Every structure is written in structure tokens, then in C-alpha cells.
Amino acid sequence: MTANLNGHSTTYTVPGSVTIKSVTSGLVTALNNFSYANLTKVQAFAHGDRIELQSIDTNKTGSQVTLSVSNSTPSGPLTTFITASGPNFLDTIAWGYTTYQISGNPAATNTMNIVVTKTNNATVSLSVTNTAFRTCLVSPSNFSTPSTTAPPYRAPMELSPKILQSGGPTLVQFRLRARSTGIGLSQITANITCPGMTPNPAGIDFLNDNLGDLKPRAHLYITAGTSNLSFAFPFATTNLANGYHELAAVVYEGSHVHTQARAAQNIRIQNTALSATLNTLVGGSNSALEATLQFSVTPNTNTISKMNCSAPAAHSEPSPTNRLPHSPLPPRIWESDCIRSMPS
Numbered sequence: 001m002t003a004n005l006n007g008h009s010t011t012y013t014v015p016g017s018v019t020i021k022s023v024t025s026g027l028v029t030a031l032n033n034f035s036y037a038n039l040t041k042v043q044a045f046a047h048g049d050r051i052e053l054q055s056i057d058t059n060k061t062g063s064q065v066t067l068s069v070s071n072s073t074p075s076g077p078l079t080t081f082i083t084a085s086g087p088n089f090l091d092t093i094a095w096g097y098t099t100y101q102i103s104g105n106p107a108a109t110n111t112m113n114i115v116v117t118k119t120n121n122a123t124v125s126l127s128v129t130n131t132a133f134r135t136c137l138v139s140p141s142n143f144s145t146p147s148t149t150a151p152p153y154r155a156p157m158e159l160s161p162k163i164l165q166s167g168g169p170t171l172v173q174f175r176l177r178a179r180s181t182g183i184g185l186s187q188i189t190a191n192i193t194c195p196g197m198t199p200n201p202a203g204i205d206f207l208n209d210n211l212g213d214l215k216p217r218a219h220l221y222i223t224a225g226t227s228n229l230s231f232a233f234p235f236a237t238t239n240l241a242n243g244y245h246e247l248a249a250v251v252y253e254g255s256h257v258h259t260q261a262r263a264a265q266n267i268r269i270q271n272t273a274l275s276a277t278l279n280t281l282v283g284g285s286n287s288a289l290e291a292t293l294q295f296s297v298t299p300n301t302n303t304i305s306k307m308n309c310s311a312p313a314a315h316s317e318p319s320p321t322n323r324l325p326h327s328p329l330p331p332r333i334w335e336s337d338c339i340r341s342m343p344s
Contacts, residue, residue, distance in 0.1 A: 001013075001014065001027060001069070001070075001071060001080070001082040002069065002070045002071075002072070003027070003031065003067075003068075003069050003082065003084075003220065004066070004067070004068045004069070005031070005040040005042045005053065005065075005066075005067060006039070006040040006041060006042060006055070006057065006060075006065050006066060007040075007066060008036065008039045008040050010030055010031065010033070010036050011030075012026060012027045012030045014026075014080045020049045020080070020222045020223065020224050020254065020255065020256075021048060021049060023080060023222050023224075024046050024048065024049050024050070024051060024222045025046050027044075027051060027082070027220070027222070028044045028045065028046045028051055031044035031051070031053075032044050041055060041056050041057035042054065042055050042056070042057075042065070043056060043215075048256050049221065049222045049223070049255050049256050050219055050220070050221055050222070051219065051220040051221075051222070052217065052219055053067070053089070053217060053218040053219065053220065054215040054216070054217055055089050055183075055215055055216040055217070055218075056183070056215060058183050058184055058186070058187050059184070060216075061091055061182060061184070061216065062088065062089035062090050062091035062092070062216030062217070062218075063088050063089070063091060064088070065088055065089040065216055065218075066087065066088050067084050067085075067086065067087060067088055067089060067218050068084060068087065069082045069083065069084045069220065070082075077226055077228075078226075079224060079225065079226055080222070080223075080224050081222070081223045081224070081225075081254075082220055082221070082222055083220070083221045083223065084218065084219075084220055084221075085218050085219040085220070085221070086218065088218070089216035089217060089218045090216060090217055090218060091181070091182060091216050092181055092182060092183070092213060092214050092215065092216060092217075093181055094181060094210060094213040094214055095177045095178050095179070095180070095181055095185075096177070096178045096182075096183070096185055096186030096188070096206075096207040096208050096209075096210065096211075096214050097175050097176060097177035097178065097207055097209055097210060098175070098176055098190065098201075098205050098206065098207050098208070098209050099173065099174070099175045099209055100173070100174055100175070100176065100192060100199060100200065100201070101171070101172070101173045101199075101200045102171070102172055102173075102174075102192075102194060102197055102198065102199050102200070103170060103171045103197065103198050103200075104170065104194075104196060104197030104198055105170055105196075105197075106130045106196065106197060107130065107196060108130055108131070109129065109130065110129070110130045110194065110195065110196050110197065111127055111128065111129045111130070111194065111195065112127070112128050112192065112193075112194040112197070113125070113126070113127045113192070113193045113194065114126050114127075114190055114191070114192045114193075115190070115191045116188060116189070116190050116191075117188065117189045117190075117204075118188055119184065119185065119187050119188060176190055176207060177207070178207050181214075182214060182216075183208075183211075183214040183215055183216070185207065186206060186207045186208040186211065186214050187206060187207075187208075188206070188207050189204050189205060189206055189207075190204070190205055190207070191203060191204045191205070221255065222255075223253060223254045223255045224254035224255075225253065225254030237269045237271055238271050240269050240271075241269070242269055242270050242271055242272070243268065243269060244266060244267070244268050244269075245266070245267050245268075245269055246264050246265070246266055246267075247264070247265050247266075247267050248262050248263065248264040248265075249262065249263050249264075250262045251263075273300070273301075274299065274300065274301065275299070275300045276297050276298060276299045276300065276307075277297070277298045277300075278295055278296075278297055279295065279296050279298070280293065280294065280295055280296075281294040281295065281296055282294060
């Protein structure tokens with residue numbers, strides 16, 4: 001099996017007498033090899049017979065991370081296969097964010113400062129000064145107000161504040177969120193300081209509280225089996241009655257899903273040499289309604305001492321007065337005819 005992630009290839013040789021789960025685990029180990037993962041910037045996680053791939057390359061979107069696989073064998077037919085979910089990774093629809101909690105009793109002159117470093121290392125600063133005793137400093141309007149030394153907050157920093165909960169003037173929890181999706185903008189950092197109050201987290205923090213949701217993803221699927229299978233199997237017909245039967249072959253894909261398909265063939269079983277021919281005595285294939293139908297049964301041997309014939313039985317039809325308006329008549333359901341012969 002060969003996998004090419006982000007332009008770098010690695011090969012895994014499937015050993016003998018293994019399961020698809022163990023093959024998946026072995027391939028994950030190869031993909032997470034330090035030297036290889038350092039090139040691809042991709043992490044691999046096993047889920048049964050499926051491998052989840054997560055890109056940690058903050059400089060590339062999912063569509064820029066390529067993925068391809070191939071299968072080969074030195075001899076004989078292929079029996080283990082690797083399939084990719086697509087030619088590249090899928091981008092996330094999640095925004096990166098970080099959650100802050102500020103506690104304390106703000107005085108009339110307390111100030112909250114935030115310094116944001118964008119992905120191009122440019123910084124933007126914003127300060128909000130309390131104008132009244134015990135007033136919440138955190139609000140979307142405060143964050144949207146430009147400072148005297150910086151351009152408007154929203155546009156250059158691509159952030160959006162959102163208050164999650166407020167415990168009055170002494171406690172507030174809010175979230176800073178990137179205004180675009182993906183892992184790239186999660187590299188924006190924020191540093192909040194507010195003398196006289198306590199911010200949590202303190203210091204420089206990335207917008208990656210939900211880092212697991214920001215990584216572009218793809219999947220690899222491991223299956224086993226063959227596309228053409230010839231085999232023979234014992235079939236004891238003596239356990240089945242003489243007559244027609246349906247023989248069905250059920251196949252399933254070599255994964256944990258076991259998606260099934262089937263092919264059916266009608267067969268006729270005759271466990272003895274006895275047989276008989278049923279013919280009408282008069283009328284051929286057509287007969288008058290008022291006539292009495294007569295049949296002749298001719299066995300293939302003259303050593304017959306007893307012969308039983310079963311007549312077809314039909315379910316009765318409801319009378320027109322008992323049927324619902326416009327309801328169709330039920331179809332006739334006939335029992336199968338059979339002839340049982342016993343040798344003398």
C-alpha cells in the first residue's frame with residue numbers, strides 16, 4: 001500500500017495472516033512516523049478499518065493538502081486494498097476561538113487592555129476605561145470602538161467578541177472568535193490585561209480552544225477480499241425435498257460495514273430416480289368449462305404400488321358486497337403441486 005500525503009509518499013507492506021484492523025493500525029504507525037509526519041504535517045488516527053487524517057499545516061487550506069493512494073502486489077491477486085476519501089483534504093466550517101473569564105470589582109478608572117497579533121505579525125491594541133463604578137467593561141460595543149492609537153478593531157484583527165455569561169459587575173465570561181473559518185486564523189493571539197481584576201487565561205493565548213474542530217480532514221479506508229472468487233462447496237441435496245428451489249450466493253464487502261449483494265439461481269432437486277408425466281386426457285391445452293377435466297399420470301417405472309396426487313388449493317375471494325369500493329381482488333395463492341410415489 002502506498003499513500004501520498006501533502007506531496008510525500010510512504011509505503012506499507014501487508015504481512016501475512018492479519019486482519020484489516022491490524023493492517024489499519026500498522027499503516028497508522030507508518031503515517032505517524034516522526035520523520036514522515038514532520039514532512040506531511042498530517043496526523044493519523046485509527047477507527048476500526050478507517051483512518052482519519054488531520055492536517056496541522058496552518059499555512060495550507062484543506063484543498064491545498066493533496067491525497068492519493070495506490071495498491072500493488074509482487075505476485076498473485078490483490079487481497080488488501082486502500083482507498084482515499086478524495087484527492088485532497090476537506091476544509092472545516094468551524095471558527096477558531098478562545099474563551100476568557102474576568103473577575104473582580106472594577107473601579108471607575110479601571111482599564112482593560114487587549115493586544116492582538118495577527119497572522120502577519122502585525123499588532124493591534126485596544127483599551128477600554130471604566131466610566132462608572134462597578135460597570136461591566138466587556139461588551140461588543142466596547143470591543144468595536146476604535147482606540148485613539150489604532151484603526152477600528154473589527155476590520156484589521158478579524159475578530160468577533162461574544163459575551164457568554166455575566167455574573168454581574170464582578171464576573172464576566174466572553175469569547176474572542178476569528179471572523180473566518182479554518183486553522184489558519186487560529187494562529188491569531190490575544191493578550192488581555194486589566195489591572196485590579198483577574199483575567200483567565202492570562203498572558204498570550206491562541207484562538208484555538210477548539211483546535212480539534214479546525215483541522216482539515218480526510219479519510220483512508222482499508223478493505224480485504226478479491227474481485228473474482230471461484231470456489232466449490234459441498235451441497236447435500238438429501239436434506240431438501242424434491243422439486244424446485246432457489247440457490248442464492250450472498251457476498252459482502254471486506255470492511256466492517258459488510259454491505260451485501262446476492263445472485264440467485266433456480267435449481268431442481270431430484271434425490272431419487274422416480275418421475276412421472278402429467279397429461280390431460282381430452283381437450284389438450286384448452287377445455288370447455290362444462291367438461292370434466294381428466295388427467296393421466298405416467299410414471300417412469302412399472303414398480304409403483306401407490307401414487308398420491310394433491311389438488312391445488314386456492315384462497316376464496318370475498319364477495320363484491322364485502323369488498324371496499326374500488327378495492328382490487330386479492331391475487332389467487334396456489335399451493336405447489338407435488339406427486340409422491342412409493343415403490344413396491
